[in-house]
Amino acid sequence: MxxxxxxxxxxxxxxxxxxxxxxxxxxxxxxxxxxxxxxxxxxxxxxxxxxxxxxxxxxxxxxxxxxxxxxxxxxxxxxxxxxxxxxxxxxxxxxxxxxxxxxxxxxxxxxxxxxxxxxxxxxxxxxxxxxxxxxxxxxxxxxxxxxxxxxxxxxxxxxxxxxxxxxxxxxxxxxxxxxxxxxxxxxxxxxxxxxxRTASFLKLAHNAWCTMKMSFIGELGDKAAQLGIDINTTSEFFRRGGERPGAFWQYGPSFGGPCFPRDLDFFNQFTDSGLGRRVQLINFSRLHNIAAQVKSKNTVLIVGKTYKEGVDITESSISLKLEQLLLKKSCVVDFLDEDLNELPGSDVSAYDTVIVLHRGYDRLISEARETSNLQVIDLWSTKE
Ligand SMILES: NC(=O)c1ccc[n+]([C@@H]2O[C@H](COP(=O)([O-])OP(=O)(O)OC[C@H]3O[C@@H](n4cnc5c(N)ncnc54)[C@H](O)[C@@H]3O)[C@@H](O)[C@H]2O)c1
CATH class of the missing domain: 3.40.50.720 (NAD(P)-binding Rossmann-like Domain)
Structure with a gap:
């Protein structure tokens, strides 16, 4: 003993x-x-x-x-x-x-x-x-x-x-x-x-996630018979790891692109409890929150124009949605995106605000952080 x-x-x-x-x-x-x-x-x-x-x-x-x-x-x-x-x-x-x-x-x-x-x-x-x-x-x-x-x-x-x-x-x-x-x-x-703090939070976050999974499968199941869907196979699919374990657990910007927003729209047509709509609302309101942090008429550099780094697709890119919100505030918006070869002047001090939506621009971010009076909003980091 x-x-x-x-x-x-x-x-x-x-x-x-x-x-x-x-x-x-x-x-x-x-x-x-x-x-x-x-x-x-x-x-x-x-x-x-x-x-x-x-x-x-x-x-x-x-x-x-x-x-x-x-x-x-x-x-x-x-x-x-x-x-x-x-x-x-x-x-x-x-x-x-x-x-x-x-x-x-x-x-x-x-x-x-x-x-x-x-x-x-x-x-x-x-x-x-x-x-x-x-x-x-x-x-x-x-x-x-x-x-x-x-x-x-x-x-x-x-x-x-x-x-x-x-x-x-x-x-x-x-x-x-x-x-x-x-x-x-x-x-x-x-x-x-x-x-x-984090240890206590992990327990609550884990259990909240469990409840969301249960609500999700519950909502699908409630509609399953009507739609000719076999809910037991659907459950089995997720139980076997159909959700790609570990994927999408990176803190970062809202989601965009040709697949996720579209498929969530389709999902919303089948279900009516509002779970999917709530996800869309959260996704969009996070962009609103970013735009709200930027002063009207600021000159803004958005780092990343495609829907994610490494691709040349701008369809349903959140960068473009964010641009729309900033233009409504009379901001002047430039994009920096190596995937599209869009490389405006390299001097970050020419801007009032830099918003980072893509990863891989560490040097630019540290330069921006060191520039006085430059607002840096890095969506991949919770650091001020
Ligand atoms: N039950 C679960 O499935 C579960 C799972 C994970 C975590 N927890 C957590 O574990 C904790 C305990 O949960 P539980 O379900 O065992 O609760 P419980 O109500 O079954 O037991 C709590 C016990 O603590 C005693 N107690 C209360 N105040 C006391 C004091 N000042 N000094 C000494 N004993 C005291 C009570 O008399 C009781 O016997 C909770 O925080 C709960 O969230 C519970």
Missing amino acids: NQTSIGVIGLGRLGLPVASLLSRYYPTVGLDIDQAKIDSLNKGTFTTSEPNCTTSGAAYYTTDYDSLVSSSDIVVVCVNTPTDANGNMDSTQLKECFKSLDKALASTSKNIKILVLSTLMPEHGEWLASFFSERKWPPQIVINPVWIAIGSVIKDLQNPPMQVYGGDSDKPILWAIKLWADIPSVEYHTPIITDT
Whole structure:
């Protein structure tokens, strides 16, 4: 058995299976505020329908934070973060949990590390750290979102689709990675190591994407019979990776070109819930937002005229749509596009604004960024 001791806080649908799995490899204690649950866990009478979730592995269960802190090197937080009446994340339980941890730490010189598995809002990492801001040696906090489904929690913990760790960049987080990597039954993936905001956001973004996929296939299915479409084959196509895994996940400008806008138009003719129209609206409003950043009458250089770099096709190019929006603001617009051999004067300082829609013009972009009073809008970067 590994010598690192673990304390799991919040023994619900996630926390109890987490404690069950960890207790097979680490000395583990479990904590919950629900006294009746703790009593029945200690008596061995607690029952759960979660497959393979045994409760006998933990050394003991408690409601006492002092006891948990004194028995743990790493504390794994699994308290609930439900939605409140206004649709916001209710952080009451998290707050109570961290207040209790801070209080327990006050009466000991022990240093613990905290791994948060609960689903969080992006700003919560910093907020949780603030509970310990008075401490000389605040415990390190790492955000470790998990992708599990009720009914297969232990299996999902053992076969995670990815492993994400969000921490304070000044401190190493090897201990958090090691916690899971040292368990032989847990599949190891090259971890995604990031800041606390991004780690929390990845969980929300992933689940939002799942809901969009479900809505998409749902919308197709609702129309399938009418259109003579076999929805099961359609689902199978996507399940087998028909969506080209990994493609189109690059942050960048809106989409254009001869295929996507046209095919989305066709899709919209079949469906009427508005999902596809919403996508068109987002695509167009992103161009509007760019145009809104440019002052009227500015002289503008748009880098890229074709619908993407490396092609000589301008059909449905967003560059031309953007030009229309800028002309309405009485701007003067030039294009720079090596694919079309359109190379206006190379002096970027002749412009008020440079808008980058194509990749591959790094030298020009850095020159533009160094030119004072020149507005640079690089659609491939979120950098100011
Ligand atoms: N259930 C899932 O499928 C799932 C999946 C991924 C992530 N999560 C996340 O895991 C977290 C927990 O979810 P859950 O479904 O297990 O919730 P749950 O409601 O089933 O369990 C939460 C447990 O925490 C306990 N608790 C509340 N406040 C406490 C405190 N101050 N100190 C100690 N214990 C406290 C509760 O008594 C309860 O037993 C949430 O953030 C959730 O979003 C859940």
